[in-house]
Amino acid sequence: MPRTMVENNSRLALRIRSEDKAMLMRAVAIEHTDMTDFVLRHALEAARKVIDQAERLRLSERDSLRVLDALENPAAPSAKLLKAAHRLPKST
Numbered sequence: 001m002p003r004t005m006v007e008n009n010s011r012l013a014l015r016i017r018s019e020d021k022a023m024l025m026r027a028v029a030i031e032h033t034d035m036t037d038f039v040l041r042h043a044l045e046a047a048r049k050v051i052d053q054a055e056r057l058r059l060s061e062r063d064s065l066r067v068l069d070a071l072e073n074p075a076a077p078s079a080k081l082l083k084a085a086h087r088l089p090k091s092t
Contacts, residue, residue, distance in 0.1 A: 016024075028038045059067065077085070 024035065024038065028035050031038060
């Protein structure tokens with residue numbers, strides 16, 4: 001059964017295999033931190049990377065040059081585009 005999301009809950013519960021928890025505890029001990037800090041720090045770092053990859057468009061040098069060229073030398077508007085522009089209400 002799906003669980004409902006609680007908006008104002010600052011807790012996060014995880015189910016984890018004992019060997020995975022043991023590995024986390026070992027890393028926590030090596031870094032002299034606590035489990036919450038360790039998991040949160042690394043989870044947020046991973047989340048930032050996922051968000052960055054989703055929101056950033058990476059272009060090759062060739063494609064970057066093509067985009068810049070299109071911006072500096074835009075194509076002439078087509079007849080269809082001009083017709084649509086003439087149908088727009090005039091701004092005052």
